[in-house]
Amino acid sequence: MAQGAGSNQRESVALARTLSGFDATMIGVGAMIGAGIFVLTGIAAGVAGPALLLAFLLNAIVTCFTAASYAELGSALPSAGGGYVWVKQALSPLFGFLSGWIDWFGHSVACSLYALGFGHYAADFLNRVGLRPAFVGTEVLAITLAVAITLLFAYVNFQGVSETGKVGNMVTLAKIAILGVFVGFGLWSMLQRGDWLSKFQPFFPTGIGGVAMAAGLTTIAFQGYEVISQCGEEICEPKRNLPRAVFASIAIVVVIYLGVAFIALGAVQPPIAGIATWDFLAQYEETAIVEAARQFVPMGAFVLILGGLMSTMSALNATIYSSSRVSFAMGRDRNLPPLFGQVHDRRRTPHWAIFISGALVAFIVVTLPVQSVASAAGIMFLLLFMMVNVTAIRMRRLRPDLERGFRIPLMPLLPILGIASQLVLIVYLSRLSPQATYVAALWIVSGLIFYVAYAARAEPMKEPVKIIHQEIVTTKRYSILIPVADELQARLLGRLAAPIAKDKDGEVFALHVVRVPPQLSITDGRFFLKHGKPILETVIAEAKSLDVPVNTMIRFGRSVSQAIIDTARERDSNLILLGWLGGTSTEGRAFGSVIDAVSKSPPCDVAMIHFRKREELKIILVPTVGGPNSSLALELAVSQAREYARPNGLRPHVIALYVARGGDPQLVEFGKRTLARAVGRYDYPIEPKVVSAPTILEGILQQAEESSLVVMGATEEGFFEQLLFGALADRVVRECPKTVMIVKRHRGPVKSWMQRLLLTGEA
Numbered sequence: 001m002a003q004g005a006g007s008n009q010r011e012s013v014a015l016a017r018t019l020s021g022f023d024a025t026m027i028g029v030g031a032m033i034g035a036g037i038f039v040l041t042g043i044a045a046g047v048a049g050p051a052l053l054l055a056f057l058l059n060a061i062v063t064c065f066t067a068a069s070y071a072e073l074g075s076a077l078p079s080a081g082g083g084y085v086w087v088k089q090a091l092s093p094l095f096g097f098l099s100g101w102i103d104w105f106g107h108s109v110a111c112s113l114y115a116l117g118f119g120h121y122a123a124d125f126l127n128r129v130g131l132r133p134a135f136v137g138t139e140v141l142a143i144t145l146a147v148a149i150t151l152l153f154a155y156v157n158f159q160g161v162s163e164t165g166k167v168g169n170m171v172t173l174a175k176i177a178i179l180g181v182f183v184g185f186g187l188w189s190m191l192q193r194g195d196w197l198s199k200f201q202p203f204f205p206t207g208i209g210g211v212a213m214a215a216g217l218t219t220i221a222f223q224g225y226e227v228i229s230q231c232g233e234e235i236c237e238p239k240r241n242l243p244r245a246v247f248a249s250i251a252i253v254v255v256i257y258l259g260v261a262f263i264a265l266g267a268v269q270p271p272i273a274g275i276a277t278w279d280f281l282a283q284y285e286e287t288a289i290v291e292a293a294r295q296f297v298p299m300g301a302f303v304l305i306l307g308g309l310m311s312t313m314s315a316l317n318a319t320i321y322s323s324s325r326v327s328f329a330m331g332r333d334r335n336l337p338p339l340f341g342q343v344h345d346r347r348r349t350p351h352w353a354i355f356i357s358g359a360l361v362a363f364i365v366v367t368l369p370v371q372s373v374a375s376a377a378g379i380m381f382l383l384l385f386m387m388v389n390v391t392a393i394r395m396r397r398l399r400p401d402l403e404r405g406f407r408i409p410l411m412p413l414l415p416i417l418g419i420a421s422q423l424v425l426i427v428y429l430s431r432l433s434p435q436a437t438y439v440a441a442l443w444i445v446s447g448l449i450f451y452v453a454y455a456a457r458a459e460p461m462k463e464p465v466k467i468i469h470q471e472i473v474t475t476k477r478y479s480i481l482i483p484v485a486d487e488l489q490a491r492l493l494g495r496l497a498a499p500i501a502k503d504k505d506g507e508v509f510a511l512h513v514v515r516v517p518p519q520l521s522i523t524d525g526r527f528f529l530k531h532g533k534p535i536l537e538t539v540i541a542e543a544k545s546l547d548v549p550v551n552t553m554i555r556f557g558r559s560v561s562q563a564i565i566d567t568a569r570e571r572d573s574n575l576i577l578l579g580w581l582g583g584t585s586t587e588g589r590a591f592g593s594v595i596d597a598v599s600k601s602p603p604c605d606v607a608m609i610h611f612r613k614r615e616e617l618k619i620i621l622v623p624t625v626g627g628p629n630s631s632l633a634l635e636l637a638v639s640q641a642r643e644y645a646r647p648n649g650l651r652p653h654v655i656a657l658y659v660a661r662g663g664d665p666q667l668v669e670f671g672k673r674t675l676a677r678a679v680g681r682y683d684y685p686i687e688p689k690v691v692s693a694p695t696i697l698e699g700i701l702q703q704a705e706e707s708s709l710v711v712m713g714a715t716e717e718g719f720f721e722q723l724l725f726g727a728l729a730d731r732v733v734r735e736c737p738k739t740v741m742i743v744k745r746h747r748g749p750v751k752s753w754m755q756r757l758l759l760t761g762e763a
Contacts, residue, residue, distance in 0.1 A: 021241035024228050028249030030172035031224025031318055033179070037257055038308040039117035040218050040374055041264055042281040042288020047432065048214035049205035049278045052261050055214035060254040062215070062425065063222040065418030066385040067250055068408045069392035071243035074229040075405030076395075078238040083226065083388045084326055088333075090391040090398060097455050099387050100330045101447040106380030107323035108357055110220055111150065111316055112364035113373045118312035119146030119365075120286040125305045146365045153317050154358030157324060158344070158351050171314050178307035179256055182293055182300075186263030189296035196266040199277050209428065216429035219378035221257065225249055226381075227322060239405025260289070268292045320357060328353040334458035335451075348516070368439070375429050375436035382422040382429075383440075389415035389422075478506030481573040481604075483513060483564045483594075487538045489579045492611050494542030496741070497577050499643035500636055502546045509571055510539040510552045513563040546643065561597035569603045575636075576606045580733075599744065605632060607743040610733045617644045621707040623657045623700045623732075624678060628745035629713025631678065636743060637711040638684045652708070654686045659699030663692035697731055704736050714744040 019027070041052075048055050073086045084103050088096030119142035126132040132141060190196040204210070225246045228235075235241050268291075270280035281288040290308065293300030328350035331340025344351040364373060393412045395402070408414050430437040480497045484490040490510065497508045512535050536552040543550045557563035568576055578595050599606055620637045624630035634656060641652040656679050658671030668690055675688035693699030704710050715728045729742045 019231055019235045021236075021244055024231060024235050024241055024245035025248045025252070026172045027231060028225045028228045028245055029252050030175070030314060031227040032222060032249065032253045033172070033175050033224075033256060033311060037179070037221055037260055038121070038289055038304075038311050039113065039286045040221060041261060042284050042286065043374070044214040044218050045261070045265060045278040045288065046282020047206065047217060048210040049276070050200040050203045050265050051206075051211045052214055052265065052278070053258060055211050055218060056254065056257045056261060058211065058215045059218055059222050060250065062418065062421040063225070063250055064247075065414050065421065066389055067225055067246050068406075068414050069385075069389050069418065070226060070229050071246045071406045072392055072404055072408050073388070073395065074242045074246070075239045076399075076402040078229075078235065078242060083229070083384055083391075084329060086391045086395070087387050090394045091387070093456070094451060095387060097330075097335045097451050098444070098447060099384060100326055100333075100335055101451075102380050102384050102387075102444070104323060104326045104330065104357070105360075105443050106377055106384060107319050107326060108360045109364055109373055109377040109380060110223070111319045111323060111357075111361040112146075112368070113220065113377055114312045114316040114319060115146040115150045115361060115365050116142065116373060117286060118149050118309060118316065119143060121290070121305050121308040121312060122149075124287050124290060125302075125309075128301060128305075143365060147362045149313065149316065150320075150358055150361050150365065153313070153320050154354055154361075156317065157320050157354050158347060158349055171310060175307060175311050175314070176256065178303060178310075179260055182289070182297060182304060182307075183259040183263050185297040185300070186267035186292075189267045190263070199266050199268075205276070205278070209431075212424060212428040213432040216378050216382075216425040217374055217432060219381060219425060219429075220374060222250070222253070223381045224253075227318065239403065243406035264289060264292045267296055269295060320354065320361070323357040323361075324350055324353040327357055335455045337454070368435070372433045372435045372439070375433035376439045378429050379426055379436060379440040380443075382426050383444075386419050386422050389418045478504040478575075479509050479571055479573045480506060480575045480577060481509045481511060481564070481568050481571065482539065482577045482579075483511045483560075483598075484535050484539060484579075485512070487535050490535045490538035491542060493577050493579045493609070494539040496609060496640070497539075498543045498546045498548045500575070500639045501543075501548045502643045503639035506574070507549045507551060508539065508543050509567075509573065510536050510550060511564065511567050512536055512552075512554050513560045514554060514556050515560050516556050516558065559597075561594045564594070564598050565601075565603055573604050576602060576604060578606065578608045580608055580610050602744065602746055604746045605743065606746070607636065607741050608733075609741045610736075610739065612737060612739045615708045615738075617641070617652045617708050618650075619653045619655060619707040619709075621655050621657055621700075621704055621710045623659065623696075623703075623710070623712045624675070628747070629715075629743060631713075632743045632745045633711045633713045633741075634678055634682070634686070636741070637709075638682050638686070640709070640711075642684055651685075654684065655703070655707070656686050656688050657700065657703055658688075658690045659696045660690055660692050661696055661699075662694065668692070696728060697735075700732055701736060704732075704738050707738055709739050709741065710736055711741045711743065714742055 044055065045052050070083075077086060077089075084096070084100040087099035091099075122145045123132065123138050123142040126141070127138065132138070136144075206213075228242060228245050228249065235245070264281060265277055268277050268280065270277060272280075281292065284291045287308075290301050290304045293304040297303060327336060327340050330336040331338060331342070331350070331353060334341075340350070340353045340356065342352050343349065368376070392408060392415050396411060478501065480501050482490075482493040482497050484493060494508070494510075500506075501508050533554075536554070539552065540550045553567065555563045555567060557566075564576065567573075576598065578598060580595055595608055599608060617640065620641055622630075622634050622637045624634065634654075637654055641654050645651040656675050658675055660667035660671050671690040672688070675690065679686040679688050689703075691699050691703060693702065700710070700712075710732065712729060712732065733740050733742060
């Protein structure tokens with residue numbers, strides 16, 4: 001039910017939650033099935049031998065300890081900052097800074113791993129097809145390609161583009177399918193030979209220490225669940241869906257990892273007698289899984305190269321996005337210089353955070369080998385996870401009042417086990433790659449120096465002025481939602497909405513959606529509030545002339561159309577007015593992405609207005625043949641005319657038009673009967689008019705020449721008709737020189753689908 005009171009206006013701010021539990025799970029799976037399984041399988045097999053299977057299981061157990069902490073904290077405090085935000089709240093400012101400093105570097109190092117993985121896969125592909133330049137070595141080519149792809153995705157993130165929603169889900173499912181093909185053909189190959197058990201003996205060729213080293217090395221392959229927590233404020237029902245997504249994504253990934261490792265170790269036949277399978281895989285390092293696929297999958301090398309390229313690019317894009325988010329948040333908090341907290345005026349992305357993070361990634365790519373990069377990333381994430389486990393224990397004591405969608409069982413045993421196991425993995429990683437240990441230690445020491453010299457004394461960036469909330473004293477039954485993007489649209493829609501609301505004793509609800517690019521947190525949309533205030537004030541000014549109550553909202557979201565639909569549902573709106581000034585640059589769109597998406601499945605009645613030159617409202621033309629859409633058109637036309645007449649003293653002339661195609665006498669009589677039924681419902685004078693014309697379109701356009709406004713119902717052209725309001729309405733909108741309003745009555749999805757299926761038509 002709408003709310004309003006006289007001339008009182010209320011302004012509020014709302015966030016849009018658009019990710020389902022499945023979407024959140026796919027985000028976690030997509031982040032985990034990245035470069036880790038494609039790049040590190042061969043290296044980790046060389047470290048642990050067949051016990052790589054045990055290393056993955058050990059990693060899964062250790063991961064679940066910390067995942068429980070993320071699930072509890074994420075369900076209680078869903079935030080885009082994830083671990084950084086929680087540690088900052090629960091521990092000292094120093095630990096808050098260190099968590100962000102480590103998180104930023106950890107994601108940057110992970111980006112370097114994904115970039116190097118892409119570089120080696122792309123170089124391998126060029127080698128196989130004979131396109132590698134003769135004067136460039138394979139390693140140099142791989143590093144060059146890694147730097148190039150890093151800079152490319154830094155630019156892509158600057159533009160505000162990200163792999164999200166359905167596209168992201170499709171990429172993730174494609175990666176799973178490719179790995180499924182690998183496992184399926186490998187299993188068939190093993191069953192055909194029958195001697196595959198011998199390939200797993202001895203099971204511990206490097207001892208338990210090798211298992212621990214391999215587990216530490218592949219830690220990065222399990223850290224993707226942390227990305228789910230960064231999306232917490234965008235997940236629907238986060239208290240329920242976030243914990244489920246965290247554990248579901250880990251379960252899916254563990255099964256896939258074990259399957260890939262089992263096949264790689266059991267199905268590959270080394271070409272040299274006497275060499276163990278794991279040693280053979282270790283020789284190929286980053287591209288070992290490609291060499292494995294070449295042996296038993298048709299076109300296997302190219303299929304797995306495709307999968308590797310998809311996975312590394314997807315993971316690189318997502319991790320640059322995460323890295324820039326963390327550094328941007330630290331810039332806002334003044335834990336990093338304010339440069340990191342700046343947002344580009346036009347792109348609305350944290351451009352300096354993105355480009356500096358990209359430069360850091362490129363530097364790591366050039367200076368460190370793959371194994372050291374993976375080890376350094378593992379150390380950084382293990383340190384961060386230790387702090388999150390401590391935070392989970394401390395938040396139980398500091399904030400027992402928090403409503404937790406998931407509670408860690410056996411508290412504090414599981415977080416303590418997580419901390420202890422992470423310490424063990426860090427020790428073994430240090431033994432595996434001393435260089436990575438030096439890099440991690442140098443980064444932490446430099447961070448402490450920076451904290452003492454700058455961050456400890458800097459003040460956080462001031463929040464913008466909050467929007468004022470005013471109390472609502474009455475309620476209104478009829479609410480018109482008008483989404484407004486700029487002051488011109490606000491003025492035009494306000495003029496049309498106010499008379500309808502006045503006639504129905506309703507309210508106008510003005511909505512301005514701030515589209516926040518994926519590179520920023522949803523809540524960072526608050527920094528753009530100042531742009532929306534003048535737009536909403538324009539609507540208020542237009543409604544004041546008729547003393548119509550106006551409520552306003554600024555809503556943050558990734559999708560403007562979804563934010564409009566969500567608001568209409570939440571407000572129980574009766575009518576959505578959408579403004580179109582003409583033209584769309586999007587291929588395959590009728591009226592632009594926002595209008596198309598809202599009009600396709602509106603939660604209430606919807607009207608789309610194509611504005612032309614403004615004229616004094618003298619004649620309103622309503623083309624009709626009956627039906628719910630036509631009755632709504634006549635209803636809104638009468639509301640416009642009735643309220644326009646009251647302050648001006650001039651009564652607009654409303655014409656209900658029926659076009660008898662070709663002058664057929666039967667159609668003329670049918671039109672007269674139809675119009676007589678339609679106009680008899682109103683206490684406002686309406687002229688029924690039947691005209692003859694070669695086509696309905698020509699008849700409408702001829703009569704519209706003398707009109708000020710055309711209001712018509714949408715036409716339903718059948719199931720396979722892709723135009724949102726029907727072919728006739730679409731042509732009237734585009735060819736009529738006057739302002740046109742096309743309306744569609746809400747019928748619900750089932751009734752609308754049946755109408756299209758049966759190929760009925762109405763105007």
